[in-house]
Amino acid sequence: MVQLMQQYEVWRELFSPLHALNFGIGGDTTCNVLWRLQNGELENIRPKVVVLWVGTNNHEHTADQVAGGILAIAQLLLSCLTKSKIIVLGLLPRGEFPNPLREKNASVNNLLRASLPRLGPVQLLDVGGSFVHSDGTISSRDMFDFLHLTASAYRTISTSLHDLLLQLLEETPQERRASLV
Numbered sequence: 636m637v638q639l640m641q642q643y644e645v646w647r648e649l650f651s652p653l654h655a656l657n658f659g660i661g662g663d664t665t666c667n668v669l670w671r672l673q674n675g676e677l678e679n680i681r682p683k684v685v686v687l688w689v690g691t692n693n694h695e696h697t698a699d700q701v702a703g704g705i706l707a708i709a710q711l712l713l714s715c716l717t718k719s720k721i722i723v724l725g726l727l728p729r730g731e732f733p734n735p736l737r738e739k740n741a742s743v744n745n746l747l748r749a750s751l752p753r754l755g756p757v758q759l760l761d762v763g764g765s766f767v768h769s770d771g772t773i774s775s776r777d778m779f780d781f782l783h784l785t786a787s788a789y790r791t792i793s794t795s796l797h798d799l800l801l802q803l804l805e806e807t808p809q810e811r812r813a814s815l816v
Contacts, residue, residue, distance in 0.1 A: 636727075637688050639783065645790045649797040653804070656680070664692045665704025672708065677715045684803050685712050686796065688724035690743060691782070698742035701726075705743070706750055713755050720803045723751060724796070725761030731781045733771045758803075762795050 637659025640646050646657075658676060660667070668689050687708060693701045705723060712721055725747065726740035744761050751757045766777045766788065773781050777788040784792065 636691070636784065637686075640789055640793070643786050643789045645786070645793045649793050653800065656682070659688070662692055663689055665689050665701065665708060666693075669704065669708050669711065672711050672715070677712075680716075682716065682719050684720045684722060684800055685716060686722045686724060686800070687712065690726050691729065691740065694736055694739075698739045698746060701739070701743045702746035702750065705747060706754070709751065709754055709757050713757065719756075720806075721754075721757040722796070722799060722803070723747060723757060723759050724792070725759055725763055727763040727778075727782075727784075728767050728773060729778075729782045731773055731775075758799070760796060760799055762792050765791055 637657060638661045640650075640659070641657045646655075650657075658671075668687075687705070689708065690701045690705050693704065696704075709721055709723060712719065725744040728737045728740060730737050740763070744759070744763070747759050748761070751759050766773050768774065775781070775785075777785055777791075779785050
């Protein structure tokens with residue numbers, strides 16, 4: 636999802652001016668991200684804010700396992716990037732209609748909501764609810780395949796994320812720079 640965001644105008648409009656770096660790789664799981672972070676991806680960077688958005692590809696794992704992986708990544712980021720603030724994007728709902736994967740993603744978000752505050756300067760940004768209509772469906776105008784976002788849906792997420800990034804960057808007196816993982 637992060638890798639694809641860079642293909643849309645909203646990236647150039649909102650995140651490029653912040654000198655954001657995009658480390659997203661399509662299909663990544665929490666294990667893939669954790670491995671990359673443990674094996675050099677954090678070397679020689681000092682972002683003011685890191686945005687972490689991972690977990691939807693861990694569909695064969697339990698909600699506890701997915702949340703545990705995300706928490707492990709957040710903890711590693713905090714220990715390696717001691718001056719960075721962390722934003723964890725909540726998992727999005729998936730599927731046109733309510734289904735077990737959507738329920739699991741909601742459970743992951745609930746676990747993160749309860750656990751992330753104990754880690755330190757980490758915030759959860761959960762914008763997935765805006766894509767579920769009152770009848771429980773998701774529109775193909777938001778997620779063309781009921782998983783991946785359309786340009787307008789990326790704008791919805793990006794606007795909220797951008798506002799939070801600006802807030803956190805204003806709290807940081809150094810150069811504005813963000814990294815998305």
